[in-house]
Amino acid sequence: MKPGLPARRAALYLLTGVTEHNRLMSELIGGGALEKLEPADRARAQRLAVAALRHLDRADRMLKPFLRKPPPLAVQNILRLGVVEICGEGAASHAVVDACVDLAAQGKHTASLKGLVNAVLRKADQPALWEKAGQSRLPDWLRDPLIAAYGKDRVARMEQVTASAPPLDLTARKDAQAVAEATGGTLLPTGSVRLTDPGQVSRLPGYDTGDWWVQDAAAALPARILAPANGESVIDLCAAPGGKTLQLAAAGATVLAVDASETRLARVSENLARTGLTAELQTGDAREVTQTASAILLDAPCSATGTLRRHPDLPYAKDGSEFAALIDLQTQMLDHAISLLKPGGRLVFCTCSLLPDEGEVQVEEALIRHKDISADSEALKLPGIDPAWITSEGGLRLTPDQQAGIGGWDGFYMACLRKAG
Numbered sequence: 001m002k003p004g005l006p007a008r009r010a011a012l013y014l015l016t017g018v019t020e021h022n023r024l025m026s027e028l029i030g031g032g033a034l035e036k037l038e039p040a041d042r043a044r045a046q047r048l049a050v051a052a053l054r055h056l057d058r059a060d061r062m063l064k065p066f067l068r069k070p071p072p073l074a075v076q077n078i079l080r081l082g083v084v085e086i087c088g089e090g091a092a093s094h095a096v097v098d099a100c101v102d103l104a105a106q107g108k109h110t111a112s113l114k115g116l117v118n119a120v121l122r123k124a125d126q127p128a129l130w131e132k133a134g135q136s137r138l139p140d141w142l143r144d145p146l147i148a149a150y151g152k153d154r155v156a157r158m159e160q161v162t163a164s165a166p167p168l169d170l171t172a173r174k175d176a177q178a179v180a181e182a183t184g185g186t187l188l189p190t191g192s193v194r195l196t197d198p199g200q201v202s203r204l205p206g207y208d209t210g211d212w213w214v215q216d217a218a219a220a221l222p223a224r225i226l227a228p229a230n231g232e233s234v235i236d237l238c239a240a241p242g243g244k245t246l247q248l249a250a251a252g253a254t255v256l257a258v259d260a261s262e263t264r265l266a267r268v269s270e271n272l273a274r275t276g277l278t279a280e281l282q283t284g285d286a287r288e289v290t291q292t293a294s295a296i297l298l299d300a301p302c303s304a305t306g307t308l309r310r311h312p313d314l315p316y317a318k319d320g321s322e323f324a325a326l327i328d329l330q331t332q333m334l335d336h337a338i339s340l341l342k343p344g345g346r347l348v349f350c351t352c353s354l355l356p357d358e359g360e361v362q363v364e365e366a367l368i369r370h371k372d373i374s375a376d377s378e379a380l381k382l383p384g385i386d387p388a389w390i391t392s393e394g395g396l397r398l399t400p401d402q403q404a405g406i407g408g409w410d411g412f413y414m415a416c417l418r419k420a421g
């Protein structure tokens, strides 16, 4: 087989799985999509599929003038992969065209259109047209509510950050400055260490000794806001894969980490073992926990629309139809978490979502339902946090366009709720 073909075929399989069968890349990979590939091809297949998804809309706009009518999706996906590799990745055009024609020739539904693939991609090596096509826009089902919440210009800035590869952020177990020095990273004002060209994560200094773990700088803030005291008991209600559990344990808290998924909780266990930290793990529904505490973290399951840079498949695998059930689950979890709070205690509620229904609205409505709860916006004023990001109900709204000059961060919402003493 020609070199490069197995990786491109696997990339096409991933792209088809997302765009045609509405599956997430993590599900496809977890289901063995890349199992038969050599490690280098596996990495290349993922890289190509991710690049195609980051630039999907841009690729479609670039291809449109070359197509008299929209081709079948199977052919469109081959063209998308080809054009993104040529224009977005700067790969040698003739090699990409040959590979894409081979891909088309091998497919039952695409073989008869390999001539079209050849003809279109031969015309595609035009950087000026790629520039003119402009940055990718999110699909309307997601773009519309975001524009309603943030306005068109800000959504365009978010899309710009979302279309680029994210930096790698690390959270230090103890000494962030020492981790920055050892890894060649930059210490951000919020306390995370940022690396722009990290290479293989497990080869970075301090991986084996568990000196740090990978965690987006925005995702590291909820545990910093909860700020448990040494020895304080904390419940982490939706804990897996455990980034926040590790932070709480590293701060010296006695942590009960709960998650509904046994498989995902096993990852918390692995992460605790690597970092030499401890927590009590409990598989179960957060809404059935009975233990009370004065410090609770609720990182509720959500649309994950704040993590699009890392998961560019999400806007194409989903259509928003599952979100109403998630929003309902978040409300139930928030009410239950409040019921577990001891008088005077604090709860940090957060979601990695850009949708106000999963953030601002949840807290606004919780404050109406629970008269003994108030939002503590002072607790949000940490180093690196712009007070302008604090919202009217007293939460913190983080969006990918903030910190854009240094690579942006995930979209997140968080609030610190206090129970009257």
Ligand SMILES: C[S@@+](CC[C@H](N)C(=O)[O-])C[C@H]1O[C@@H](n2cnc3c(N)ncnc32)[C@H](O)[C@@H]1O
Pocket: 237, 238, 239, 240, 241, 242, 243, 244, 245, 258, 259, 260, 261, 264, 284, 285, 286, 287, 299, 300, 301, 302, 352
């Ligand atoms: C956003 S993730 C948590 C990320 C985690 N806090 C971290 O920092 O690594 C949400 C988690 O909620 C869990 N979950 C979903 N429904 C749940 C439920 N009813 N009770 C407890 N956990 C649940 C999922 O398995 C998932 O691991």
